[in-house]
Amino acid sequence: MSDAIAVIDDLRDESEELDSLVAELSEEEWAAATPAPGWTIAHQIAHLTWTDGVAVTAATDPGAFGAEVAAALAAPDSFVDEAAVAAVAAASPPELLRRWRAGRERLQEVLREAAPGTRIPWYGPPMSLASMATARLMETWAHGQDVADALGVVRAPTGRLRHVARIGVRARDYAYFVRGATPPGEAFRVELEAPEGGLIAYGPEGAAQRVTGPLLDFCLLVTQRAHRDDLALRAVGAEADGWLDIAQAFAGPPGAGRAPREGRREGEHGPSNAPGSDAI
Structure with a gap:
């Protein structure tokens, strides 16, 4: 479990670094285009918010997550519910920030409190706690790169x-x-x-x-x-x-x-x- 906690700590730090990039953006900056076609900075954060929520569902309500998987299989071009992401992105910047922060904190809490050896169902094979935290860190960093590119920021x-x-x-x-x-x-x-x-x-x-x-x-x-x-x-x-x-x-x-x-x-x-x- 100590390995999982270390990754969750790194996920927290990666999220906070991205938060520092977007926390003080103007409404116009939230609407800035990113390298992903059709995605603004708001869409990038909304995507993370949506996926964090799905991960919480997978960890706490496997039955409900099974319905998410069935829906994804019906639209095989993407696992992502693009309509749901767009709805989250349409929120005001303060509300979007609030939802993202609450969602990622809830996910980290769920992962920290899970019993050692827990396997979380996902779109592929079930994931260990460390693997889920690692996957969320990877995505946070990748979408954070899109945000940094849109803002012209070079991250260390x-x-x-x-x-x-x-x-x-x-x-x-x-x-x-x-x-x-x-x-x-x-x-x-x-x-x-x-x-x-x-x-x-x-x-x-x-x-x-x-x-x-x-x-x-x-x-x-x-x-x-x-x-x-x-x-x-x-x-x-x-x-x-x-x-x-x-x-x-x-x-x-x-x-x-x-x-x-x-x-x-x-x-x-x-x-x-x-x-x-x-x-x-």
């Missing part, structure tokens, strides 16, 4: 990105399955340079297929918030190289991703103005 990467990277690595095979492809049979080695220094590594040291680069860049890639051409990621081996073209850390169908930026300077990272991908 933190060690919390290790959670996002872990999902990206664990979801390797899913990226193939969702495209109707067979994943590689061998394990990959992924070595990522942490922002505070040091190396975060996954997979066997002697693997022939390898991916290396900055932790931030890998997280931007697997959440499809930047095109790989704009990132300092390196692949050794044809299969590792192919994976970087399709990697995704989120459930659901493949996203459109981002187009490469024009005029990018060497060492500069970040997304283009092309569409982003919704994470659930």
